Amino acid sequence: MDSAAPQSPAGLRTTPTWLLNQTATHASRLLSEGFAAHDLRGYHYRLLTALAEDGPASQADLGRRCGIDRSDVVAAINDLAGRGLVVRAPDPADRRRNVISITDDGTAEARRLGHTLDRVQRDLLAPLSATERDQLTRLLTRLLAHHSRQ
C-alpha cells in the first residue's frame, strides 16, 4: 500500500464499510507481517490459541470455534502437526474424529504469538486514547454480535 490511498473518492472516504475494510486491511497486513516472523499465518494463530485456551478438540469443533472451514482446518493442522506444535490422534470414542491437542512447544509458540499480537494491537491503536479504544471495541463487538446471531 505504502503511498497508495492518499485520497480516496469522497463517496468512499466517509462510508463505514470502506473505512472498516481499509482499517481491517491495515490490521491484516500488520498481523501477517507479525505472524510471518514466526513463519505462521492467521489460521495457525487462531487454532493454536483456541487449543491453548479451551483444550483439545476435534477438527470440526476447532473450525466452528475459530470460524474456519473444515477443509481449511485440515491444511492448517497439517502444518502445525508437522512443526510439532500440535498432535493429531484418533478419538477412541468416535472413530470419525481426530482429537487435536497442543504440545508444550505449541503452547510456547502460542505465547510468543500472543506477544506479537499484543504489539500489533498497540501499533494499530496507537493514535487512540484508552477510552477511545474501549469505545471502538464496544462498537465493533455490538456490530459483530448483531450480525452473527441470526
Place this chain on the structure above:
Amino acid sequence: MDSAAPQSPAGLRTTPTWLLNQTATHASRLLSEGFAAHDLRGYHYRLLTALAEDGPASQADLGRRCGIDRSDVVAAINDLAGRGLVVRAPDPADRRRNVISITDDGTAEARRLGHTLDRVQRDLLAPLSATERDQLTRLLTRLLAHHSRQ
C-alpha cells in the same frame, strides 16, 4: 459463515484486530452480495465512483486514488469497458497514458451501485444509533489517517 463463529476463543473475542477483521469480513460479504446483483465487484465500484466524482483519469491515477494496484486496474477497466460503462482512449498529450472516462451508462450504474452501497451501509450499522455511527466513523477515520500518512 452462517452458523460459524458462535464463540471464538476468549483471547480473540476482545482483540480489536480480531473484531476489526470479523466485522470487515461481514461488511465485505454484504458488499459482495450487493455488488454481485449488478454483476460487479468492489474494484469496479471504486473505479466507477472515482470516475463519476473526479472525472476522467489515467489508469495509474485511478489506481492511486482507489488504492488499487496498476495491474489490477487494467483488468477491472477491461471489464468496465467491455460493459460500455467506461471508455479507454489514448492520451494525446502523453502517449504512455490511457484516459479513462465514464459513460452515461457508467454514471447510471454508479448511481445504482451507490444505492446498493447505502442499503448495505444501513444493514451493517443497523444496531447502532446515529451518534454511535458517527463515533465509529470518526474512530476509524482517525486510525486510517494515522496509518496511511507515513
Place this chain on the structure above:
DNA sequence: ATCCGATCGTGGGTCGCACCAACGATTACT
C-alpha cells in the same frame, strides 16, 4: 437389527483482494 440421515476428515476446487516482478514504450530530468 436395519436403514437413513447427519457428521467427520480429507481432497479438490473457486473467488476476491492485495500485492510483486518485469517488460516495452514513452516521457522527464539533467
Place this chain on the structure above:
DNA sequence: AGTAATCGTTGGTGCGACCCACGATCGGAT
C-alpha cells in the same frame, strides 16, 4: 544525448473465505 522515472500490460504469489463431493462412521427412528 543519455539516464531515470512513469505508464500500461502480462503473469505471477499469498491469504482468507468459501463450496462440493467422497468414504467412513455414528445416531436415531423404525
